Amino acid sequence: MSEYRPLRVALLGAGSVGAEVARLLLEQKQELKSRVGAELELVGVAVRDLTTKREGFPKELLTTDVESLILGADIVIEVMGGIEPAKEYILRALNSGADVVTANKSLLATHGTELFNVAEQVGAQLYFEAAVAGAIPIIRPLRESLGGDRVKRIMGIVNGSTNYILDRMDKSGISLEEAMAEATELGYLEADPSLDVEGFDAAQKAAILATLAFHTEVPLDKVYREGITSITVAQMKAAQRDGYVIKLLAICEFLEADSSGPEGISV
Template identity: 70%
Template sequence: MTDYRRLRVALLGAGAVGSQVASLLLRHADELADRAGASLELAGIAVRDVNAPREVDLPRELFTTDAEALIVGADIVIELMGGIDPAREYVLQAINSGADVVTANKALLATHGAEIFEAADQVGAQVYYEAAAAGAIPIIRPLRDSLAGDRVQRIMGIVNGTTNYILDRMDTEGAEFEDVLAQAQALGYAEADPTADVEGYDAAQKAAILASLAFHTAVPLDAVHREGITGIDKAMIDAARHAGYVVKLLAVCERLPAESEGGESISVRVYPALVDRAHPLASVHGANNAVFVQAEAAGNLMFYGAGAGGVQTASAVLGDVVSAARRHVAGGVGVAESTRANLPVSPIGRVTTRYQITLEVDDRPGVLATVAGTLSEGRVSIATVEQTVVGEHTPTEGDPTESSPRARLVIGTHKAREQDLSETVDRLAASGVVERVVSVLRVEGD
């Protein structure tokens, strides 16, 4: 092997991803050195418990519980602990000691990214985070580097494998949400507490990271509109299929045109949406992820692959490690994050899209006309209506109404403003002709 300069690598965390990163660093040391132009020495692995069982057999002498001591003297620090604390403290310590940082910690970057990038900029260090947004899919570098000279208009991403697995099984097999969630937990796709996945928190963190890169604007996590998939049931999946759609949990990052009262802004949101079955995102099955980018000059770009998994995510981490090593060899300061556009993040009410509204109503003359009139008054235009009889309304004790047949209306709209749609649905719910608003789903990907 060529006599390369030696770089010390400190690894924080040895879970599913960290163990694979350590194993690959040790097994492929010579190849990685040839690619990086530097010898990568794994100086140690900081963990909470050195005796904990691990998926990969690693030299015991590498393990330590003293992360701070390990960071001192490291050229590259790989943070794979997850969570906010003490990961934030260790990352800032690494940066301030002059090390480059590689992390897959989406929660940390979505919450404290501005602080971390500013700290790196102050000392000329670099933070790499390819694995933080979509596992093994290379999306960070294309947004940060390849498309830096273009104008990204929109990103739609399936960025959470657990929810995609659940919705895909519900669509392809007709399964119920609770049954598929239990299977996902048994297979290890979902945690015992699946809240972060099924309520959209994980996807919202990734959306904040992607939007910050795409629009060169720091996007705080609390500015991301978030909805989960726990309200999606078999009837909604069936209705979507009948209309030619599939339900996906989407992270949508969009550039919004200027309005009279201000300039251009952006929208960052996560929610279950209807995607036309002809759209590339509709064919993303199982626990896979995909990110669909629309740029002014480059046009439509699709990035697809494994969004999770120890060895898959380790691939993205090691790509960052090689990039960091090359930077050390070449010398010079790190490249600062481009967040100077400072575009405001608009509330969800400003978004314009199409909708599918499902209502349960009494099946009697005049109901459809009342519903159509209410929608029209709210500036929501009907594109399609489908009505099916679903049962009978049986009065309860003290209810003066007579027994009557019940119908379900599935209404597709033309494009409407979210605020108008939301206010109109509230009026429908209070109109006296609507028994229940079953669901309101956005249509994305037109």
């Protein structure tokens, strides 16, 4: 059996997600090798400040020289979040011939088409399964398994934080503020809670799903967004009396042409 050389992996970002990715790459090296067919060698972790104390990272892997790290990698994993400098780094990685893995939904929702086009032009791969419903395989089925089908509608809960909050309000009768405090203590909410409770996170994911499902670019600013901050205990009780529950849903629909107008997309 042929022995392939190790694949050099660069990790951009050393937050909680980055720490877990690094742990898996280091602790499950042999298992990953048996699955991939080649060793995945973590060659460096890009950080902004080397003096910041970080648990779980071998000190010798930390670096602020992002450009050299990217240029020496076969695979670049971006878990920094935000638009810049993540976009710049991903473009640099793709243009250097590296494949990229990212969970950056805000970047993909605003600049996804540009990144996908660059990846296609240079023959690199851009993977982003964790950007939407990380534990549920939805991205690859839309891109590959359903590529020849005509998807008409996608509907579902795509933000677990708001789902937890609404569930606590429904089952325990507590207020939105109390449920948010619980979610914050458990680490479920983003550092900026408005990204979750105002529906920004769900809107970004809906834009990505609609773009994939309907094979056209869906600009984020065209996605209708409504959060959960106006939901009250009284509304929860009223829904219960009528046999309903209140949920924050992402709904993407392909609208057929009819007498009311041409075909289009509703998100």
